[in-house]
Amino acid sequence: MTTDVQSNNSRVEQFLTFQLAGEAYGVEILKVQEIRGWEAVRIIPNTPAFVKGVLNLRGSVVPIIDLRERFSLEHCEYSPKTVVIVLCVENGANQFVMGIVADAVSDVLDINLADIKKSPNFGSKIDTRYMRGMHVYKKKMIMLLDVDKLLNPDEVEGIESLV
Amino acid sequence: MSIDMSQFHQVFFEECFEGLEAMESGLLTLDMGDIDSEIINTIFRGAHSIKGGSGTFGFTVVAEYTHIMETLLDEMRDGRRKVTQPAVDVLLGSVDCLREMLTAIQNEQDVNNASVAKHKAALEVVLNGGSVTAEAVSPVEQELTSEVVAAVNVVSDVVEEKSVELEEQGWKIAFCPYLDLLKTGNDPVRLFRELNELGELTTVANIQDVPAFYELDPEECNISWDLKVMGDISDGEIREIFNWVEGDCEMEIQPLVKAVKPVPVTKKMDPEPVAVATSNNFSPKPVEVKSKVVTETKKAEPQDSDNDASKTTAKASSIRVDTDKIDTLINMVGEVVITQSMLGLVGENFSMDKVGQLKRGLAQLERHTRDLQQSVMNIRMLPISFVFSRFPRLVHDISSKLDKKIALKLVGENTEVDKAVVELINDPLVHLIRNSLDHGIEMPADRVAAGKPETGTIELKAYHRGGHIVIEIIDDGRGLDKDKLLSKAIEKGLIEENNLLTEKQIFELIFMPGFSTAEQLTDISGRGVGMDVVRRNIQSLGGNIEIISELGKGTTIAIHLPLTLAILDGQSVAVGDETYIVPLVSIIESINITERMLNKVAGKGETFRLRNEYLPVIRMRSIFNVHSGNPTKSKEGVLVVVEGQGELCCLLVDELLGQQQVVIKSLEANYRRVEGVSGATILGDGSVALILDVPGLVRFSIR
Numbered sequence: 115m116t117t118d119v120q121s122n123n124s125r126v127e128q129f130l131t132f133q134l135a136g137e138a139y140g141v142e143i144l145k146v147q148e149i150r151g152w153e154a155v156r157i158i159p160n161t162p163a164f165v166k167g168v169l170n171l172r173g174s175v176v177p178i179i180d181l182r183e184r185f186s187l188e189h190c191e192y193s194p195k196t197v198v199i200v201l202c203v204e205n206g207a208n209q210f211v212m213g214i215v216a217d218a219v220s221d222v223l224d225i226n227l228a229d230i231k232k233s234p235n236f237g238s239k240i241d242t243r244y245m246r247g248m249h250v251y252k253k254k255m256i257m258l259l260d261v262d263k264l265l266n267p268d269e270v271e272g273i274e275s276l277v
Numbered sequence: 278m279s280i281d282m283s284q285f286h287q288v289f290f291e292e293c294f295e296g297l298e299a300m301e302s303g304l305l306t307l308d309m310g311d312i313d314s315e316i317i318n319t320i321f322r323g324a325h326s327i328k329g330g331s332g333t334f335g336f337t338v339v340a341e342y343t344h345i346m347e348t349l350l351d352e353m354r355d356g357r358r359k360v361t362q363p364a365v366d367v368l369l370g371s372v373d374c375l376r377e378m379l380t381a382i383q384n385e386q387d388v389n390n391a392s393v394a395k396h397k398a399a400l401e402v403v404l405n406g407g408s409v410t411a412e413a414v415s416p417v418e419q420e421l422t423s424e425v426v427a428a429v430n431v432v433s434d435v436v437e438e439k440s441v442e443l444e445e446q447g448w449k450i451a452f453c454p455y456l457d458l459l460k461t462g463n464d465p466v467r468l469f470r471e472l473n474e475l476g477e478l479t480t481v482a483n484i485q486d487v488p489a490f491y492e493l494d495p496e497e498c499n500i501s502w503d504l505k506v507m508g509d510i511s512d513g514e515i516r517e518i519f520n521w522v523e524g525d526c527e528m529e530i531q532p533l534v535k536a537v538k539p540v541p542v543t544k545k546m547d548p549e550p551v552a553v554a555t556s557n558n559f560s561p562k563p564v565e566v567k568s569k570v571v572t573e574t575k576k577a578e579p580q581d582s583d584n585d586a587s588k589t590t591a592k593a594s595s596i597r598v599d600t601d602k603i604d605t606l607i608n609m610v611g612e613v614v615i616t617q618s619m620l621g622l623v624g625e626n627f628s629m630d631k632v633g634q635l636k637r638g639l640a641q642l643e644r645h646t647r648d649l650q651q652s653v654m655n656i657r658m659l660p661i662s663f664v665f666s667r668f669p670r671l672v673h674d675i676s677s678k679l680d681k682k683i684a685l686k687l688v689g690e691n692t693e694v695d696k697a698v699v700e701l702i703n704d705p706l707v708h709l710i711r712n713s714l715d716h717g718i719e720m721p722a723d724r725v726a727a728g729k730p731e732t733g734t735i736e737l738k739a740y741h742r743g744g745h746i747v748i749e750i751i752d753d754g755r756g757l758d759k760d761k762l763l764s765k766a767i768e769k770g771l772i773e774e775n776n777l778l779t780e781k782q783i784f785e786l787i788f789m790p791g792f793s794t795a796e797q798l799t800d801i802s803g804r805g806v807g808m809d810v811v812r813r814n815i816q817s818l819g820g821n822i823e824i825i826s827e828l829g830k831g832t833t834i835a836i837h838l839p840l841t842l843a844i845l846d847g848q849s850v851a852v853g854d855e856t857y858i859v860p861l862v863s864i865i866e867s868i869n870i871t872e873r874m875l876n877k878v879a880g881k882g883e884t885f886r887l888r889n890e891y892l893p894v895i896r897m898r899s900i901f902n903v904h905s906g907n908p909t910k911s912k913e914g915v916l917v918v919v920e921g922q923g924e925l926c927c928l929l930v931d932e933l934l935g936q937q938q939v940v941i942k943s944l945e946a947n948y949r950r951v952e953g954v955s956g957a958t959i960l961g962d963g964s965v966a967l968i969l970d971v972p973g974l975v976r977f978s979i980r
Contacts, residue, residue, distance in 0.1 A: 154964075155965075156855065156856075156957075156964060156965040156966065156967065157855060157901075157903070158944075158948075158951055158954070158967065159900070159901035159902060159903075159951065159953060159954070159967075160901070160902065160951065160952060160953070161951065165948075167965075168944070168948070168957060168965050168967075169965065170959045170963055170964060170965045173942075173959065174942065174946065174947065175942045175943070175944060175946070175947060175948075175957040175959075175965055176947050177947055177948040210946075210947045210948070211947050212947060212948075
């Protein structure tokens with residue numbers, strides 16, 4: 115845990131950071147419902163490869179999305195360290211529960227909103243729509259994801275039609 | 278000071294609509310020749326309780342209106358007035374009008390004053406002119422009639438006077454003092470006391486602005502009032518009382534006539550029939566007026582049904598449950614608790630010799646759980662009469678509009694179905710019945726010419742069959758003309774000219790969008806939109822629809838629906854490492870096969886020959902891209918023959934696992950619709966299994 119809040123005057127939000135192919139990513143902690151170990155899922159037919167399948171989460175059926183495949187990173191075998199971060203996604207008035215697969219969970223950071231840098235414009239080559247911004251922590255770059263945009267079911271469908 | 282009445286509004290409206298339904302069905306069953314006083318009593322009671330309730334809740338418009346209906350019904354009940362068809366028609370119109378009023382009030386909209394006034398006028402015409410009919414019917418009882426006329430006139434006078442009194446001699450005051458009213462030395466209580474001296478005062482306090490107790494400032498006035506003063510009071514007198522507080526409050530003074538102004542209309546229409554009545558001359562004039570009124574009410578009807586539809590969608594969903602059902606449920610829960618504590622005891626100091634006891638306990642638990650599940654599902658079950666009960670009216674109205682003689686027969690009204698089904702099946706049924714009325718049943722003359730009874734029959738029948746409920750609409754009309762359907766379909770380019778279609782496929786044509794055989798459009802049906810919507814609606818409920826018809830003899834439309842939408846009987850099947858659930862209702866049979874029993878067609882599709890019929894085969898492995906499991910195993914597999922949308926089709930799976938009841942969970946709740954899958958469920962081991970959407974799969978594979 116870390117407590118180095120740089121300024122008390124502006125707003126501070128907590129982010130859960132996790133590892134994915136050696137890079138650090140972060141999501142708003144308020145969106146996180148729970149973190150669980152990887153377990154076998156039921157495949158949903160005819161869906162994009164990054165939708166791994168669905169999981170029974172205490173009676174509700176929750177889709178699981180592999181972020182490595184979502185970001186076209188190299189695939190890696192699931193290990194006991196692999197985690198599923200269950201997130202609450204808002205899409206307009208609707209709420210969805212979805213899980214994302216990450217290599218490992220690392221930390222919870224207090225990040226001053228003023229310290230979030232806008233993600234650079236990479237042109238059309240790299241899609242930065244799902245990025246909330248960047249944050250430098252201990253000289254390492256953390257990419258903060260906008261969960262609502264990343265896991266919007268309509269987006270997931272839209273991606274599928276592109277693939 | 279007063280109770281917040283709005284908490285009872287929901288119940289009041291529900292009771293009113295129930296009362297209206299009872300009145301409507303009573304009016305429709307009234308037989309002109311032989312009046313059953315019990316039916317009249319039922320109708321009267323309905324009107325009376327609506328009047329009482331609306332008076333209590335301050336819906337004076339409704340109360341006044343029902344009062345007139347009640348007067349008329351009261352005379353019918355006492356035998357002072359003959360029950361005539363025009364009178365019944367006007368009463369039916371009034372029921373509609375009341376429903377409209379109540380709906381408007383429920384949705385907090387303004388009551389349509391013009392239509393209320395129109396219906397009210399119609400009622401009063403009957404009330405006043407009724408003596409003519411009585412006289413015409415029984416000319417012998419001349420002496421009596423004059424008395425009746427007098428009686429009727431007295432009654433109607435009373436009605437008029439009363440309504441005038443209600444309407445003009447009263448004031449409604451919205452009195453909203455500012456916070457510091459008390460500090461200026463004014464006391465609302467004193468004001469009210471003075472008002473009370475002017476006339477009868479009713480007060481309703483609005484206390485929603487009163488803060489919590491510990492925030493309350495005794496020197497502040499947080500209450501506002503709605504006041505009503507009855508009596509012959511002038512505007513000035515009231516203003517005088519409030520003179521003192523003028524700068525310290527917001528107020529609005531309105532005479533109570535605001536809501537209704539039917540009086541001038543009534544007066545205009547009244548003299549005509551009354552004059553006729555007194556001149557003792559039976560002329561067609563009043564009849565003319567009546568029929569005009571009747572047609573007017575008719576015109577208003579399509580609008581009504583529109584309102585109805587919007588009402589049902591807007592209304593918050595609630596359900597009335599038999600206390601018996603709840604008692605059973607409570608019993609069942611008690612049993613489960615007992616079993617649970619018994620199992621707890623067994624588990625406390627468990628030893629191997631208690632295994633038998635444990636097994637017994639578990640078996641008991643299983644039985645109780647199943648019972649519990651069943652009784653909970655039972656609560657959602659409503660008799661189909663909730664839907665059927667509106668059709669006598671529909672048939673009555675449309676058949677008189679079309680000049681056809683049609684009797685409606687209802688069978689199996691007590692068949693219970695899931696609430697969701699009840700709500701969603703209404704529109705498709707209305708459409709199908711309108712079709713039967715309009716296209717199915719012929720004109721009386723044509724029927725006689727065809728050697729059929731003059732009166733056509735439409736039978737609406739509901740019954741359980743297997744895990745389904747079947748609703749049939751049977752008419753003895755002209756039936757579907759196959760050749761006409763075919764030529765029409767070719768003409769519209771819906772099928773190829775030399776297509777060979779089976780009888781069933783030809784009938785299915787009427788479900789195609791844009792298909793209509795009606796020669797002329799009527800406002801009842803025939804625009805060619807509808808049947809496809811009907812089918813889509815029924816399919817969305819997980820049901821299907823089929824047509825059996827014989828030219829000249831009649832048509833039967835059968836709708837098959839699942840009993841409930843929350844639980845289904847499923848057959849679990851294995852495909853590789855995956856488990857899928859096939860709804861049991863769509864399975865015809867299952868066959869063990871080997872690879873070579875399948876025939877390749879044109880190197881692409883595969884078929885299987887089942888008793889001289891070639892059925893298409895869907896390989897679940899390839900259609901769902903399953904690669905896991907032992908692929909050699911699929912050399913041998915199980916063919917599950919399923920029916921979807923009237924088509925037979927085979928699903929090739931690895932093995933059958935077992936049958937079980939599964940609880941349907943929506944995939945859409947957290948994700949989206951997936952083709953070929955209708956939902957998901959959770960198996961005993963906690964894993965998820967997908968439920969196959971058989972009609973969807975059939976469509977999917979054909980593409």
